[in-house]
Amino acid sequence: MISTKNLSLLPDRTSLENxxxxxxxxxxxxxxxxxxxxxxxxxxxxxxxxxxxxxxxxGEEIHILFLxxxxxxNGTALDYKQQDKTKLTANLPxxxxxxxxxxxxxxxxxxxxxxxxEPKNWQVGQLENIEDHSGEMLSIFDGDPQTYxxxxxxxxxxxxxxxxxPLETASKIYSGQTLTKEMVLSIVEELEDWEQLETDLKExxxxxxxx
Numbered sequence: 001m002i003s004t005k006n007l008s009l010l011p012d013r014t015s016l017e018n019x020x021x022x023x024x025x026x027x028x029x030x031x032x033x034x035x036x037x038x039x040x041x042x043x044x045x046x047x048x049x050x051x052x053x054x055x056x057x058x059g060e061e062i063h064i065l066f067l068x069x070x071x072x073x074n075g076t077a078l079d080y081k082q083q084d085k086t087k088l089t090a091n092l093p094x095x096x097x098x099x100x101x102x103x104x105x106x107x108x109x110x111x112x113x114x115x116x117x118e119p120k121n122w123q124v125g126q127l128e129n130i131e132d133h134s135g136e137m138l139s140i141f142d143g144d145p146q147t148y149x150x151x152x153x154x155x156x157x158x159x160x161x162x163x164x165x166p167l168e169t170a171s172k173i174y175s176g177q178t179l180t181k182e183m184v185l186s187i188v189e190e191l192e193d194w195e196q197l198e199t200d201l202k203e204x205x206x207x208x209x210x211x
Contacts, residue, residue, distance in 0.1 A: 003138060005127070015143060027040070031159060039054050052066075060133075062075050062138075075111050112124070112133075113125060143174075145173075176206075
C-alpha cells in the first residue's frame with residue numbers, strides 16, 4: 001500500500017497528474033454539484049501551477065501541487081496526531097515553501113508531506129513512528145481504475161446507472177481518451193448540465209468532444 005513509509009508504490013509525477021485528472025473527471029460526471037465532490041483538479045491553480053484537491057467534508061484533505069520542475073503532496077487528517085511540521089518538511093525544496101506554508105495548506109495543517117523535484121524519487125522529512133493515515137488517503141493513486149470504481153460505487157451510491165460505473169469507461173478516462181457523450185452516458189442515466197461539465201473539463205484541462 002502507498003504510504004509515507006512505502007513511497008516506491010507512488011507513481012511518477014506525470015502518471016500521478018494523469019490519475020488526478022481522471023478521478024476528477026469521473027467525479028465531475030457523477031456529481032455535478034462541486035461542493036459534494038471528493039476530487040477536483042485545477043489546471044490554473046497559479047502561474048505554471050496545477051493542483052488536485054481532495055476533501056471528504058470531515059476534515060480530511062489532500063492537496064497535490066504540480067509544478068514544471070516538481071510535485072508536492074500535503075495531507076491533512078485531523079483525527080490523527082499532528083507531528084511537528086518543521087520535522088515533516090525537513091529538507092523541503094524552497095520551490096514548495098509557498099505551497100506548504102501558505103494558504104490554504106497553512107490553515108488546514110499538515111499530517112504528512114511528500115515531494116519530488118525529479119520524475120519520481122519521492123521524499124519525506126523526519127517521520128515519527130506514528131500513524132499518519134497516509135496509507136488510506138493515498139490508496140486512490142495506485143493507477144488502477146478499479147480502485148476508483150470500487151470507491152465511487154460506495155461513495156456516490158445512487159448517482160450512477162443501476163448497472164454500475166463501467167470499468168471500461170473509467171479505464172478509457174484513466175488513459176486520457178477524449179471524453180464523449182457516449183462515455184458520459186455509460187456512467188449516468190442523464191446529465192443535468194452539459195455546459196457545467198464542459199466548464200469542469202476545461203478547468204481540469206481534459207479533452208472532450210460532445211458533438
